[in-house]
Amino acid sequence: MTMSTDAGNRRLPPRRTGRQPGWYxxxxxxxxxxxxxxxxxxxVHYAVSSWTGVQTEQHFIKGIKYNQDLAGARAQAERGWKVETEFTGTEPQKGVVALTLHDKYGNLLKDAKVKVTFIRPTSEGHDVALDLPYLGEGRFGAPVALPMPGLWDLxxxxxxxxxxxxxxxxITVK
Structure with a gap:
């Protein structure tokens, strides 16, 4: 009896010596x-190392006093003062800030203490604060020099x- 095997007729797949397709x-x-x-x-590095974004110092305490702020805003609206705020640029990064104050009946407000602060909204450390002197006829004003041009909050x-x-x-400062 003879046994027949197909092993002699079959080809074995070639042996791979390198990497398989799609290994990468x-x-x-x-x-x-x-x-x-x-x-x-x-x-994350730039977010942490750049401007902190803190606009309000002691924000928690100010948040607690929010109802007092609302009452103050209502009282301010009831007083009805007419305040005209002007900023006139005279030179690059320089100008004159002026305010005219009238009560709701049109009377001049003379004995006031007026303070203006120029705040750079995009960066800290450039703010400029001024106490404006009384110039007469309900008008307060002073010249100001700002460190850089652009947008400012007055x-x-x-x-x-x-x-x-x-x-x-x-305001925009040229």
């Missing part, structure tokens, strides 16, 4: 995640025997 595909995913992590690390704080006044206006 998992490494593409690893590289993609590494890029995402690197970009996130750069973004905050006005007025103290008077009949009440206080606050306002904020965005």
């Amino acid at each position: 595909i998992p490494w593409i995913f690893v590289a993609g995640f590494a890029v995402v992590i690197a970009v996130n690390a750069v973004m 905050r006005v704080a007025i103290e008077h025997a009949t009440g206080d006044y606050q306002d904020e206006k965005r």
Whole structure:
């Protein structure tokens, strides 16, 4: 009896000595995640090391006093003062800030303490504060030099025997 085998007729697959096709595909995913992590690390670094974004100091205490602020805003509206705020640029980064104060009946407000603060909204450390002297006829004003051109928030704080006044206006300095 003879046994027949097909082993002699079959070809064996060639032996591979290198890498299999597609060996690099998992490494593409690893590289993609590494890029995402690197970009996130750069973004976190710039977010932490740049401007803090803190606009209000002691924000928690001011938040607690919010109802008092609302009552003050209502009282300010009831007083009906007419305050005209002007900033006139005279030279690059220089100008004159002037305020005209009238009560709701059109009377001049003379004996007021007027303070203006120029606040740079995009960076800290460049703020300029001025106490404006009385110039006559309900007008307060002074020249100002700002450290850089661009957008500024002009905050006005007025103290008077009949009440206080606050306002904020965005201006552009050339």
